[in-house]
Amino acid sequence: MRSTSSILSGARRPATHQAMEDSPCAVCSNMREPHTSWTPLNPGRRFVACPKEECKDFAWVDPPMCERSVQIIPGLLRKRNKMEEEISRRKKREKMLWIALGISWLIFGFFWAKNL
Known part of the structure; x- marks a missing residue:
């Protein structure tokens, strides 16, 4: 099964999404990793987050779902x-x-x- 990052890298996205995914963490300067939320409130919604749990740097890539x-x-x-x-x-x-x-x-x- 392909990872989330490989799925996201193969998809066509607006330049703003690409810039958001390729941007470093605002707190520790590590590169943010793409993820997909499967919570009941945000199913299938993509976001980027710092790999360090203590950082808590987080940003949505996709807009809210209907x-x-x-x-x-x-x-x-x-x-x-x-x-x-x-x-x-x-x-x-x-x-x-x-x-x-x-x-x-x-x-x-x-x-x-x-x-x-």
Whole structure:
């Protein structure tokens, strides 16, 4: 999976966004790192922040989302996560069924060979 920074670097953005992302931290002069917020109030909204936690330098890259987007995106993310969990459970179940099938073939083969 690509990192947030590689996704942001490949996207077309206005020059002001590029300047904001490439600007150093106002407190410690480290280069700010791009991130994406997945909180309920700002789902999918990009921001830049200093890599040092003690700095607290932070700036939004994207404008605020409309209210409808804020309502819909978290629900879509929950549904996606639920579906991914279901897929994972089904893959584990399928694996167990294949193992059980293999064991049953071994048992059948053992009894079949014994009766010859």
